[in-house]
Amino acid sequence: MPITSGPETKKSAALPTIAIVGRPNVGKSSLFNAIVGRRVSIVHEMPGVTRDRVVAPLARGVRRFQLIDTGGLGMLPGESRKVDVWDSRIADQVKVAVEDADVLIFVANVQDGVVNLDEEVARKLRESGKPVLLAANKCDNPALADQAVEFMRLGFAEVYPVSCLHRNGVNALVESAIGLLPETERPREDGGVDGLDSENIARKLNIAVVGRPNVGKSSLVNALLGEERVMVSDVAGTTRDAIDVDFELRFRGAMHPATLVDTAGLRKTAKVDTVVEYFSVMRAKSAIERADLILFVVEASPDGVTAQDRRIAGLIQQSGKGCVLVANKFDVYKETYKVKQMESEVRYSLPGMNYAPLVFVSARDRWNLDGLLDRIAGVMEQLELKIPTGVLNRVITDAFEGHTPPVVGAAPLKLFYASMIGMTPPRILLFVNNPKYCADNYLTFLRNVVRNAFDLSGLPIEIELRERPKKVLSIRSEPGMPRKRGSRKPAAAPEKKSGKPAAGKSAPRKGAPKKRGRK
Template sequence: MGKVVKAMPGGLVAIVGRPNVGKSTLFNRIVGGRIAIVEDKPGVTRDRLYALASWNGRGFRIIDTGGLDFGGSDAIVKSIRAQVELALEEADAVIFLVDGISGITPADEEIAGRLRRAGKPVVLAVNKLDNPNRMIAQYEFFRLGLGDPFPISAEHGLGIGDLLDAVVRRLPPEDTGEPDHDAIRVAVIGRPNVGKSSLVNRLLGEERVLVSEIPGTTRDAVDTLFEREGHSFILIDTAGLRKRGRVWEDTEKYSVLRALRAIDRSDVCLLVIDGKQGIAEQDKRVAGYAVDAGRAVAVVVNKWDLVEKDDKTAVRMTEEIRQEFAFMTWAPVVFVSAKTGQRVGRILDLVVQIAEQHAMRMPTATVNRVVEDAVQRVPPPSDKGRRLRLYYASQVGVKPPTFVFFVNDPELMHFSYIRYLENQLRSAFGFEGTPLRLLIRQRKSGARPPR
């Protein structure tokens, strides 16, 4: 079982640079054992495009722009341009990686010029300086006009600490969350052209009493605070991130990156999929990010009016969703048409319901009764004559509901038994629409369960 880490949206860092300078190696070096994609559940598509990392207690999200796949003619030029534009549009700080062996190239100068003009916080890292005799090569890069270069070797881990010290100094103060509104924060996410904008317009046009527009944490975004039937909502608007040059039209992966901030700032994510086209790999990728971040999720099947149907169509589609999104079978599904308004009114009712489940806390005594019953029905596994013993459990957090299980030896806890315990908690308490976090800890000698 991997370590469960809560989402830490304390800044977004992009690694940019021309091809073959070591961006992915540096990415892997930085995230190391701190990567927060934690659950080995089937159906989650991951491509190491981003990770949640931390340094000296400061959490941040880091993007490996080398993971972006830009095709078409002049692929290298287009890739470089896309990486830089990504950094300028999205990142709070940029690591500009150059090759200390090759020296400055015209592509390096082009990237440096664009970064200087934008005024983005930049840390210049000179890679492949793993030999003391090569250290002098760093001084050439002063010519790029981006301040002191940091000599590193991503492959061997040299200089990474100094580099990260500089990176976290350039990040903005950690986000304390949305303004203090007693409202449910809702993000509408999904791949391009599934009808997200139409759905947002329908929700804001027919289902609300507008209260105000408030600045969003995402640059250039304006979130909408509105009320419906006694409940307040903040609809997280990514319109400020939607306008892109032609380069972005060549890759759907970029739309995933645009969803990251909205996911981080939300309580509930509405994953919109196209009912006519069906489920795509990117739908699973976006959903996986929301689950990793611990957000409540509902699946909204849009364009249902365009689907030829019989009395089993919705059932078959639901079964397909359960199979393709096997890592979140707890997510409710609603079939709508943003164009006609069909069943759109159910969405906010569903949001209220799963937001309550997402924030639900159960008493320790009640949790332990459920766990004791579960253990009696299916005893814990054993390994080489040693049997797992569960001493007690407690819910220690919400959004998402998080439980700690104290045991004799965490190594004896098989993932299948963790899944069994999760299913028992869901059977007893519901938790519809929300992921659960189950942490396994070794009980300290003499420790007693809380009352």
């Protein structure tokens, strides 16, 4: 398998960036969703819902850029009382976003007026030296828009009254921010342009990291990226939004653009007790649907695979996406258990995921990440595989001849033709005499034959059975009147003799001499 000379990942070349900042509960996520045009960030009236940096690539005309939503800055300098446990960590995330951004959009709540936290955020943004646009949000009526003048005392040149609810003033704000962005044309060694190569953007691979809470999904994302990109803690539910992070993976000797998606932990539906967690679960399921490849993270322990893991495995199987099974936290048990022991335990607990390659890793110690990247590259190779029809028919025919299908019903199963009708996942169509004559275990046998013949590791295989039409009617035949080949039109029946003369002939007169022919 032509994979790579050595696994490697690195951060993708950054597009020009616009970051949205402000204190908690002023509508930053609402503004982010209004600009993006869809619900990406979770919006709720409870402060502190957004914790990590949520990034979305956008294009307006010929300009491409990244939009970043950040958590609220909820601490004043030296404040220690009534401080949330996440405030300092959110502040660190915002600091990184401000440093990486080219333009900042400072959001304030016009209905609250200027508060102390607004002044503190404004001071920090002025110290950054970046261009800042002040958006006075929640101007849902003209009277509130007039009150936005109050925010001029924060020291910025202009205030943009906006209403995310009615989308008033959003386009003017975005156009002004785009006008402050630097030029995006940065030449590359291959002659392309960073951020403007639409072909690379279209071929970007989406890799979703899913699993139940506290199995180390965020730790694995940080280990693969080589930086503390998303928050990690022992508290279940730390990750809320689906966090997209662009990076590049070495594949076929070149760097391939990809997006790594960190998702919230999927708990049992009956245990989802808050609206925010419900939205987090919906974002995680959406990430599975739009992913090309799924990293299903479980805990590498003797009793680590739980009933919830099996439910998540069912979601992945229903999605039909490629999958790599990642057993994390192996550093805790590798001194006591061998890899083969743990592998047999995981395979026994997740029988439906036998098609997915299993990799043991330790995100904390960055152990065996190269093996994981090799497996990812291998599945990427299979995603582009096209099986020729002739080769596929020979493989299926040999399987039928080598292992005769069991008789189910009135007659044995017969194969007429096989064809590949889909790629992701591989979908194979078999024309047979009757689909009801195929046993379920024989269909599983055929899937394994195709997987082993073409090394389709990591991809589920769908086989559709279809009955071949018994007769194909000619397009010249009338409906309901099939005509056999070689048949001729029947001759007209002879007329019966009657006493009446035929039409157009006169009857002979009585007594007239009969004509006699010559002897």
